[in-house]
Amino acid sequence: MQSWMSQLRKGITELTVLAALRQGEAYGYELLQRINHIEGLALTESTVYPLLARLKREKFVSVRAAPSPSGPPRRYYKLTATGQKRLQEMLSQWQLMGNAVSQLAEGEPE
Numbered sequence: 001m002q003s004w005m006s007q008l009r010k011g012i013t014e015l016t017v018l019a020a021l022r023q024g025e026a027y028g029y030e031l032l033q034r035i036n037h038i039e040g041l042a043l044t045e046s047t048v049y050p051l052l053a054r055l056k057r058e059k060f061v062s063v064r065a066a067p068s069p070s071g072p073p074r075r076y077y078k079l080t081a082t083g084q085k086r087l088q089e090m091l092s093q094w095q096l097m098g099n100a101v102s103q104l105a106e107g108e109p110e
Contacts, residue, residue: 009041015094016041017051018079018087021061027074028052052077060086 020026020034032048035041055061060083065073079087 009043012094013043013047013051014055015087015090016043017048017055018060018083018090021077021079021083022087025076025078027076031077055083059083 016035017031020031023034026034028045028049031052032043032045035043035048052061052063056063056077059080061077062080064076064078066076068074
């Protein structure tokens with residue numbers, strides 16, 4: 001069961017991060033806190049930071065640096081218009097797949 005859960009989490013990581021950014025701009029650690037306080041969605045820094053870098057390259061998020069009260073400057077991530085569109089598309093697919101799996105699980109006819 002653990003392997004299956006790991007694969008499921010891996011498959012929805014991008015959706016999870018984009019959805020968490022829908023709540024507003026956040027720096028990496030803050031973003032992890034938004035996600036990890038929800039049971040079943042635990043992500044690690046080693047998963048999220050490379051994903052954020054890719055999302056930036058693909059222009060789904062924008063990044064700005066701001067001073068930190070302690071340590072190096074923080075990088076704040078924000079959904080772009082392209083990122084918001086991507087999130088909407090992913091949420092539509094997520095709902096479609098969830099409904100399809102529920103139909104199968106509940107034995108409903110097509």
